[in-house]
Amino acid sequence: MQTVSDSKRRHWALRDVLLLAFVAVFIGFIFWVLGPVYNVLAAALTPMGLAPFANDLLLGGWMMAAPLASILIRQAGAGLLGELFAAAVEMLLGGQWGVATLLSGLVQGIASEAGFAVLAYKDWHWRGIFSSAVTGAVITFIWSLFRDGYASYHIGLLVALFLTRFVSLLFFGGVLVVAIQKLIEKAGVLRRD
Template sequence: MAAPEPATATATSSPRPSMRWRVVDIVIASVLGVAGGLVFVLWNLAYNPVTAPLEAFLPGLQALFHGVWLFPGVLVALIVRKPGAALYGEIVAASASVLISGTEWGPLTLLSGLVQGLGAELVLAILLYKAWGLVPAIVAGAGAGVGMVVLDLIVWYPGAAVEFAMIYAVSGILSGAVFAGLGSWLIMRGLARTGALSRFAAGRELGSRAES
């Protein structure tokens, strides 16, 4: 009788997901990034009427709604699940918003996209790009919020009072956790249910849970 093949154990083990970007990864990340840029443009129009009462009540609370500008990076990362996805998604969204609206703050908008994307990217890198559940999404959104807060306090509010900086920081990080973290996770699950993410682990995971 022939000896059993030693490769049996390796055949049953789950392969490591590839960290290399596929063409479909680039396409989907780009589409989501541009869509995020469109959301930015619309939110720019609605921002002042929504946040003015909060700012008048307590300066710094306006940052509770800044997380809307942070979601593309986290959303792209949750779907593509490759190094650089959060950074790519946020930069594409920032670039698209500049091209569409032609804002005079173009360079600063791109810098914001870079820093915010890096905030989320750093969290996912610490997690070794292996954790993609709700909690990692929320923490990544908070990380994007940290990047936003640091840049805003340096660029837009230099020399601000400590009380304002603390309120702004807590509000901005919380907003990133809710809008960019929880919000992106819910959007990802909604897209997965439609079958649009069948070529991604995010879509296959939700489908396998539904079947079990």
């Protein structure tokens, strides 16, 4: 059983920081193991010019560290830090985007965090989780307009890409996180003081 600090404390406790870092590293590695799957998918889609779909399809997975950190630690900033840790892991493992990984991690962290923030950090259950999935999809898409050159695509492709990303976030960042939270609560492995 792990005791997590009460969210009303403003100070970051060592055990919370460690928990969030470990969660980020685990998520980073789970998706690292899948790297080859992503590469094969992207390579298959590349000649058709559809490679960005591979990215948007899996984006929700890359971003899972943020909502998981938020629901575990229940503190403002947890999602942002979790995603930054995960991005740092990806960069250290040799991600294809180099330093841009960290910038994206920052944007993704803020995007996911925003969902909990609009609910004033009061809801850490399905409402907060789905709200974070929605802000996550919207804000990262704006970032992609610049970083990935999405702004130069046809409107039809843009809509398709956004829907793909939205579904990915709703699944990985929403449905899956809610299911994980249920399992954790059922197991009773977290206590808050």
